[in-house]
Amino acid sequence: xxxxxxxxxxxxTKRGQNVTFRCDPISEHNRLYWxxxxxxxxxxxxxxxxxxxxxxxxxxxxxxxSAERPKGSFSTLEIQRTEQGDxxxxxxxxxxxxxxxxxxxxxxxxxxxx
Amino acid sequence: xxEVEQDPGPLSVPEGAIVSLNCxxxxxxxxxxxxxxxxxxxxxxxxxxxxxxGNKEDGRFTAQVDKSSKYISLxxxxxxxxxxxxxxxxxxxxxxxxxxxxTRLFVxx
Numbered sequence: 001x002x003x004x005x006x007x008x009x010x011x012x013t014k015r016g017q018n019v020t021f022r023c024d025p026i027s028e029h030n031r032l033y034w035x036x037x038x039x040x041x042x043x044x045x046x047x048x049x050x051x052x053x054x055x056x057x058x059x060x061x062x063x064x065x066s067a068e069r070p071k072g073s074f075s076t077l078e079i080q081r082t083e084q085g086d087x088x089x090x091x092x093x094x095x096x097x098x099x100x101x102x103x104x105x106x107x108x109x110x111x112x113x114x
Numbered sequence: 115x116x117e118v119e120q121d122p123g124p125l126s127v128p129e130g131a132i133v134s135l136n137c138x139x140x141x142x143x144x145x146x147x148x149x150x151x152x153x154x155x156x157x158x159x160x161x162x163x164x165x166x167x168g169n170k171e172d173g174r175f176t177a178q179v180d181k182s183s184k185y186i187s188l189x190x191x192x193x194x195x196x197x198x199x200x201x202x203x204x205x206x207x208x209x210x211x212x213x214x215x216x217t218r219l220f221v222x223x
Contacts (some may be wrong), residue, residue, distance in 0.1 A: 004157075023190070039123065041212030044203050056209065082150065091157055101146055101206050105157035 006092050006107035012112045013082055020078045021109045025094030029045050033103060034067055035091040049075060050097070056065050082113045087096065117141050120203055120214030134178050137202040137203035140184065144205040144212075147179050152200045152216065156202045161201075163187065173200045193221045 005024045005106050025032050030051050035043035046065070048056045059063075064082075065076055069075040077113035089110050093103040120137045124153040127133055135149075146165055150158035151158075162177040164170045164186075171178045180189040190197055 006157075033211075040215065042120075042204070042215050045210055045212070048209050050209075059121075089155075091201065101209065102148065102160060104160060105150075105209060107157045107170050108155075110155070 004092055004094055004104055006090075006106040006109050008109055009107060010110045010112075012114065015082055015084060015113055017082055018078065018080045018102045019082060019111065020076055021090055021092075021111075023077070023092030023106060025074070025092070029094035029096050029104075030072065031095045031097060031103075032069055034077050034097075035093065037089040037091055037108070044053060048079075050095075051079070079111075082111075084113045087111055087113045088102075092094045115140060115167075117212050118214045121217055122215050124218040126220040126222060127193055128156065129193060129195060129221055131193050131221070133193050133197070133219060133221075135188040135190075135201050135203075135217050135219070137186050137205075139186070139205055139212075141205075141207065141212075142181075142184070143207035144203075146206045147177070148204040148206075148211075149175075149177055149212075150202040150204060151188050151189055152202060154211055158202055186217060193219075194222050195223045197221050 032049045034046040037043045049069040064080045067077045091108045093105045095103045102107045149162040152158045167181045174191045176189040202216045203214040
């Protein structure tokens with residue numbers, strides 16, 4: 001297994017456009033997380049899936065943000081009507097079920113909104 | 115007050131030095147404690163994971179947890195220039211993980 005992968009690695013978009021990011025977790029992991037990280041800060045939790053069920057969403061996740069994980073495998077994060085404040089690194093992580101919650105991160109998608 | 119406090123640094127040390135990185139937290143519900151290393155423009159890489167109070171050692175790295183003081187530490191022995199990165203502490207009491215802001219470390223050759 002090659003770990004968590006994310007696509008694209010970089011995305012430049014104009015304000016008001018919609019963007020979609022994809023995350024492929026480690027194959028045996030049933031938990032998947034999305035985070036946002038801005039310069040000089042640690043990752044901030046956005047949302048969490050266990051299998052295909054989205055169990056928690058942060059208040060950071062406004063109505064313009066939506067995430068899906070059909071069939072409990074890969075996940076997508078869509079941002080509609082992007083704003084300059086959405087510019088950040090979007091990180092995906094996965095973990096196996098159980099009590100330890102060790103999360104393994106992908107390389108991230110860097111979004112720049114112009 | 116943030117749930118997790120971490121000095122952002124930067125911390126600059128000579129090669130071979132012992133490095134001490136620390137975080138404090140306020141939520142006593144946190145049960146699991148992790149340290150991640152993040153190189154510039156990369157995703158965080160899990161370094162150490164601990165559950166109980168005490169020490170855990172892995173090569174040049176030692177993680178220490180003091181739940182009574184709500185204080186965790188990461189020690190790096192014989193630091194190398196390749197250790198230059200941002201170190202993030204993280205902790206969780208369930209599915210939600212809270213990260214510190216990260217400490218930037220520079221190890222000079």
